[in-house]
Amino acid sequence: MSRVLRAGAIMAAGTLASRITGLGRTIILASAIGVASLGDAYNVAYTVPFVLFDLLMGGVLSSVIVPMIVRARKLDDDGGLAYEQRLLTLVTFVLGVVSIATVLLAEPLIGIYATGWSQHTTEVSVTLARFILPQIAFFGVGALAGAMLNTRDRFAAPMWAPVLNNLVVIGVGITYLVISKAGRNIDKVTDSDLMLLGLGTTAGILAQSVLLVISLRRAGFNFRPRFDLHNLRLGELGRSAVWTLTYVAITQIGYALTTNLATKAGEISKEIGVPYGAGITPYSYAFMLFQLPYGIIAVSVTTAMLPRMSQHAADERIDSLREEFSSGVQLVSAVLVPSGLLLAVLGPALSLLIFARGAVSTADAIYIGQILQVFGLALVPFSLFQMLLRVFYSLGDTRTPAFLALGIAAFNAVLGLASFFFFPPGYAVIGLALAFAVSYTAGMAATWLLASRRVGGLHGSRVFTVLTRMYCAAIPGGLVALGMLWLTQALTDLTTLSAITMLVIGGGCSMALYLVIAHRMRIAQISSIVEGIAERMVRQSRTK
Known part of the structure; x- marks a missing residue:
């Protein structure tokens, strides 16, 4: 660890x-x-x-x-x-x-x-x-x-x-x-x-x-x-790679469908006079913000895990592989759980602060934030799904992820097409984000079951218990951020200044409350962070 x-x-x-x-x-x-x-x-x-x-x-x-x-x-x-x-x-x-x-x-x-x-x-x-x-x-x-x-x-x-x-x-x-x-x-x-x-x-x-x-x-x-x-060893490489390439091809076909639906929705929105950009670019920018916590936390831990999980699999130490995975999931979730809730609440404030300048209007920025709110719901499921794939990859199994990708892509395509045809053109891209969130949540659940069966368990009950406690610790902070959002909107229009207020006060108080509650609940991953901060503050006070 x-x-x-x-x-x-x-x-x-x-x-x-x-x-x-x-x-x-x-x-x-x-x-x-x-x-x-x-x-x-x-x-x-x-x-x-x-x-x-x-x-x-x-x-x-x-x-x-x-x-x-x-x-x-x-x-x-x-x-x-x-x-x-x-x-x-x-x-x-x-x-x-x-x-x-x-x-x-x-x-x-x-x-x-x-x-x-x-x-x-x-x-x-x-x-x-x-x-x-x-x-x-x-x-x-x-x-x-x-x-x-x-x-x-x-x-x-x-x-x-x-x-x-x-x-x-x-x-x-x-x-x-x-x-x-x-x-x-x-x-x-x-x-x-x-x-x-x-x-x-x-x-x-x-x-x-x-x-x-x-x-x-x-x-x-x-x-x-x-x-x-x-x-x-091209034969071995090819046999393993063919299923990975199939996996990638399936996901990219799904992405091509999303791109075409979003660009078409953008053109229709422009024709009917929707006052903001509603094409693939808002979707891409919202997805980029969504991937910030995923990239900083989940990718870092996953990249460190894979070589060691592969080594454990090569040495037939499956118990060590399971422990490596379980520890990594709990470590990642400690940060991603509150981050996902905050994105779901404060998405428009964040995007307004970041994008509302130059060639991007306030309406454009708010629309990006609304897409980001939906993506926030997918942060934990998407991250866990990507980590679960590494269980199969460490075992040299690239076939199972390809079939999982097929199921997720098909489900996402059905939901994406439904959002395009049944949502108003200005909201179709938000529907595409919702299709992504629902698809990866279902895909994560199915992947966990298959991966757990493959290695004889992934400490599912332990991880589920820790995740439940993390959400219980994060929800009060999310409600504080939501209250700050409503209060700010009631007192003033959504501007850069009000966005800063919501993010600093609402987001800051939310994360602080999460740390306090999680520490009191003795969630180990958070307690180590809180204790480390406290020790550092004590050392600094002594040096003064």
């Missing part, structure tokens, strides 16, 4: 810096290009390379490659060095070819994710995609380097490298604000503007990847191209 805490703390610090600078990046870009047509065109073009990377390699990294690297480092005479060199050679070559191919196929790729757009909006998104798609190769090499660092218990660089990426893109956004005369108006944007946004975005990923490669070299890895790929 102490190793998880140490590794998690290192990664959480880097992830916090990454998410904060990522938030700054989003704020700058939103201020520059808005949340309407130009924002949608950029966000779809920006999303496509990440989708393709996931289809080709992203899911395989955590589910297949990390466990195989762990086994190679344990079993091979050279500590897995040659295996890693072959793997990096293959990834560099394959993703380089894919990057070139996707640039040539940018137009049909954009067409998959955006139907119902005007011809000009589509052309702008295609142009941006041609500048952004080459980052697939850079992102892939950097991601593999990060995974190799993780297997060496080097967690800092993979979590801090995105900060450099974000800083580069922040500089690009500021430059656009200064020199572009188009602003959010897609009809006035020039080829030079699009080149700045597209190449600047790719430059950020390039800088991130170079930093990770340098860190890997400093960790003792010397790269030498190896083309004896028959020694890469």
Whole structure:
């Protein structure tokens, strides 16, 4: 547990810096290009390379490659060095070819994710995609380097490298604000503007990847191209990867449906005069805020857990695997339970404070916050689902997650289509967020049952009891935040000042009350935090 805490703390610090600078990046870009047509065109073009990377390699990294690297480092005479060199050679070559191919196929790729757009909006998104798609190769090499660092218990660089990426893109956004005369108006944007946004975005990923490669070299890895790929155990890799690729393909088909529904809802909303952007960009920005606590807490702990869970599985220590998972879930939930409730209550205040400037109106920002409120309900179920998948991955099982993804995607598609057809156009994207929340809640429950059956139990009764106590401790604070929200709205309009008031007083009092109640209830994960704060305060008072 102490190793998880140490590794998690290192990664959480880097992830916090990454998410904060990522938030700054989003704020700058939103201020520059808005949340309407130009924002949608950029966000779809920006999303496509990440989708393709996931289809080709992203899911395989955590589910297949990390466990195989762990086994190679344990079993091979050279500590897995040659295996890693072959793997990096293959990834560099394959993703380089894919990057070139996707640039040539940018137009049909954009067409998959955006139907119902005007011809000009589509052309702008295609142009941006041609500048952004080459980052697939850079992102892939950097991601593999990060995974190799993780297997060496080097967690800092993979979590801090995105900060450099974000800083580069922040500089690009500021430059656009200064020199572009188009602003959010897609009809006035020039080829030079699009080149700045597209190449600047790719430059950020390039800088991130170079930093990770340098860190890997400093960790003792010397790269030498190896083309004896028959020694890469491609058969084993392929058998495991095929189901992971199936999983990723299913989730991306679901995401493509969500993107098309959101962009279509945005176009309809614009036609009927809805006074805020209601397309894919508000959904994307709300999802980004939703992932802040997930990325800082859950991803950090999960990334530290997977190599050790894989090692426990390789050594047939299933009891240790169960304990590792159970401890990680309780640690993550201690922070995510109150965070999810606060997002569900104070979402509009948070988004108003962050986004209501430049090309984003107050109505746009409030709409983003309403989507965020619904996403807040999914924070704990979504995070636990992602952690549960690591149980299967550590055991080398990539087939079960693929079938689970199919069920969740099908359920989400049905609910998403229902929200599109039955909700008013201005609220359809909120319905898509609700479909996401309901689908992952049901998916988490089903996944827990299957994972528990697979390893002979996951301390379910213990975890359920702790989660119930955490919610009991968090609900009073949530009610305080809700009361502060109602009081502020009754006294004044929703402005930046009132949003700050709600967040500082309502959010601050809510978290403080949660810590006090949870400590009194002797929830171990919270008591250690409270006692650590108290000890630090005592030491500071003595030094004075």
